[in-house]
Amino acid sequence: MPFLADRLQKIHPSPTLALNAKAAALKAEGIDVINLAAGEPDFETPDWVQQAAIQSMQQGMTKYTAVDGIPALKKAIQQKFLRDNNLEYDLDQIMVSNGGKHVIFNALMASINDGDEVLIPAPYWVSYPDMVNLFGGNARSISCSESNDFKLTADQLREAITPKTKWLILNSPSNPTGAMYTVTELRALADVLVENHHVYIMSDDIYEHLIYDNHKFASIVQIEPRLKLRTLIVNGVSKSYSMTGWRIGFGAGPKELIKAMTMIQSQSTSNPCSIAQGAAVMALNGPHGFLQDWRESFSERRDATLDALNKIEGLSCRKPEGAFYLYVNCVGVLGKVTPSGEVLETDNQFCAYLLEKARVTAVSGDAFGLSPYFRISYATSMQNLTEACKRIKDAISKLKPQANAA
């Protein structure tokens, strides 16, 4: 009898984390790899947030806390929703977990029965389908075309909903595309959802503050308050405050769901780190002016990288509104032959070629459920980005059309 559980057959290791580990291992061997696979800002956590963590420790915040988060943090989250989204939540509609990922994990574990369907617009963040499958659900990916900026349309949604649909997962701005839904697009989706009372909405707003060119963020609940009773908003401090390692995420949604998620958390991780919670209070309640500098820096890097990549023959990329990713179309390089004679049939093979030849890590579209693309993160220095684009260009220039490759 095999020792490991059958459910492991349903999931894979996170491809993005695996690639980051590979890049780190190559670097440790002294190989000059530029890692464009990272899913985190390259800025330091703001100093006042770091100081708050030290103070938390010094003031004795080193013990277990309430499972769903310290009252001060839950109140700060309540204020955040009011301030940023004009949404009112009671404290029992809010919980704190070990990162946004953990909020999603808790919510799916608390709600998915065997065979329940979860609609996931593709390209999607890599962890959604695996978590759904882990809990016996049926992750149903809906391909969203580049011509519609990789966004789900109301018609696609209407067609995809069945009596077994439990959740729709929305992520705007998106990882991996950076695309953001407009108010009009959210309105159209909301109209379909209002009619389908059995469908819950998971709104993953983790990139809410990383939006450029004066685009304005809106969560679907702001557009259609009637959906509030069946929407879980997922957010956290990881991306907006460059606190990926601190592991603080939060969810706001229906009381019953939050209660069930808290119960699961009470039997697994217990409270998120007390010190990180103290720091997160300061992150949410503290100054936010720095975000404008971060946004300017990100949008400069986005524009420069986009420009460089769009000049490379065989690649093309749309301009994303938010997050810090570019989802690059690489159909133009497929079918070409590498100097060692391998035909590049897939985006996976192309990314392997980039790592081998250009020493650049990028994640293939395959991991995000829509090919042929690859994702790069521009949350790294301009110098790295310039050099990476140059290397990608050189590597592509060494490819030959099949007929000429002999």
Ligand SMILES: Cc1ncc(COP(=O)(O)O)c(C=O)c1O
């Ligand atoms: C779309 C999306 N949701 C959730 C998360 C999870 O964030 P956290 O680090 O807070 O768990 C990520 C992180 O990459 C993400 O890209």
